[in-house]
Each structure stands twice: as structure tokens, then as C-alpha cells.
Amino acid sequence: MDSxxxxxxxxxxxxxxxxxxxxxxxxxxxxxxxxxxxxLGIMSSREAxxxxxxxxxxxxKIAPTAKPPVCKIIDxxxxxxxxxxxxxxxxxxxxxxxxxxxxxxxxIDTNDLNTKIGAARKFLTKGxxxxxxxxxxxxxxxxxxxxxxxxxxxxxxxxxxxVVEKPxxxxxxxxxxxxxxxxx
Numbered sequence: 001m002d003s004x005x006x007x008x009x010x011x012x013x014x015x016x017x018x019x020x021x022x023x024x025x026x027x028x029x030x031x032x033x034x035x036x037x038x039x040l041g042i043m044s045s046r047e048a049x050x051x052x053x054x055x056x057x058x059x060x061k062i063a064p065t066a067k068p069p070v071c072k073i074i075d076x077x078x079x080x081x082x083x084x085x086x087x088x089x090x091x092x093x094x095x096x097x098x099x100x101x102x103x104x105x106x107x108i109d110t111n112d113l114n115t116k117i118g119a120a121r122k123f124l125t126k127g128x129x130x131x132x133x134x135x136x137x138x139x140x141x142x143x144x145x146x147x148x149x150x151x152x153x154x155x156x157x158x159x160x161x162x163v164v165e166k167p168x169x170x171x172x173x174x175x176x177x178x179x180x181x182x183x184x
Contacts, residue, residue: 020061021076022049030061030071042068099178101131104154106140106147113150117157124162124181133176134168144175151177 025045032040032048035057040048045059052059052073060079063070100123102116120130132154136144151168158179166178 020064021058022052025049025059025061025069025071027061027069029068031066031068032059033062033070033072035073035075040073045071048073095127098128099131100128101133104132104134104150106134106136106143106150108150113154117154120154120158120179121161124158124179127181129165130162130179131176132179133174135174137173141173144170148175151175155179 025048027045029042030045030048031042032051034040035055040051048071049059055073057073058076058079059071060074060076061069061071100120102120104113104116108116120132123130132151134147134151136147140147148168155162155164155177161182162179163182164177165180166176168175168177
């Protein structure tokens with residue numbers, strides 16, 4: 001600890017994000033853009049830092065891969081705030097699609113099947129995917145293939161608003177398929 005110079009700790013404290021700011025910019029030449037968006041041209045990083053300090057703002061490297069790297073003279077705190085706000089806005093606009101599961105048994109009655117179809121219809125109209133699982137217990141396992149028509153009927157009933165994303169497939173003691181909403 002004693003062998004490290006004091007400027008090491010000052011440099012470490014300034015690292016707030018992945019962007020390089022002020023003294024962290026070690027490039028020989030940088031392209032400088034003012035806070036108003038005006039091109040100030042290519043100059044040494046020291047000269048660019050001096051310009052930023054005169055304006056009482058920060059020098060931020062915004063395009064490190066460019067030749068030469070692009071730095072902008074801006075208020076770093078305000079810049080970070082704007083970035084975080086944009087990320088939050090982008091997250092709000094994303095739609096998370098959930099996978100809802102509906103379980104059936106091979107000896108389901110038609111009224112119960114209609115109730116399950118109604119629930120699936122509601123899930124699909126909300127934009128979710130629906131996984132229909134036909135579960136077998138005990139001796140029902142011997143008649144797995146003859147019960148596959150239940151899933152086919154289920155898909156036919158919802159054919160007006162849904163398409164089969166994954167066709168029916170045997171998975172252990174059950175057969176399942178996935179339906180998604182039709183794209184208009």
C-alpha cells in the first residue's frame with residue numbers, strides 16, 4: 001500500500017463507468033466535439049482537457065474505437081443521468097412474454113376442456129405463450145397415443161387466434177405442445 005503513488009488512488013476514484021473521462025484519456029490525438037455539437041478538430045488530449053477545464057466541464061471519450069478517438073466536452077454527471085434515463089425508457093417499451101401452462105388429463109370432460117380453452121384464449125390475447133400439457137398417471141400410460149387427439153382438438157379450437165409453435169411431443173409421463181398468438 002505504501003509503495004503506490006498518491007495519483008493512483010485519485011485516478012481510481014474517477015472511474016465511474018466504462019467511459020474514460022478527463023485524465024484517464026491517454027491518447028496522443030483525439031477528435032474533439034464541443035458541448036453544442038460543434039467540431040473543434042483533432043488536437044492533443046492535454047489541449048482538449050485544458051479546453052474542457054476552461055469551460056468547467058469534463059472531457060469524455062465517447063467513441064474509443066474511432067481513429068482518432070472521439071471525445072466530447074460535456075457535464076459528465078448530466079451525461080450519465082441521461083444515459084440511465086434512456087435505458088429505463090427502453091426497458092419500459094420491452095414486452096416480456098410469459099409461458100403459461102395449462103394441464104389436462106386424458107379423461108377430461110368436454111365442459112372442462114372448454115373452460116381450459118377459454119383460459120388459454122385469455123392468455124393468448126394478452127400476448128403470452130401457452131404450454132398445454134396432457135399428464136398421464138398409472139395405467140393411463142398404456143393409452144398415450146390414443147389420447148393425443150385431445151391436444152389436436154385444443155389446437156383446432158384456438159386456430160383462429162393461435163398457431164402451434166412446438167408440436168405435441170412426449171416428455172416422460174406427459175405430452176405437451178406450445179401455442180403462440182397469430183401475427184396479424
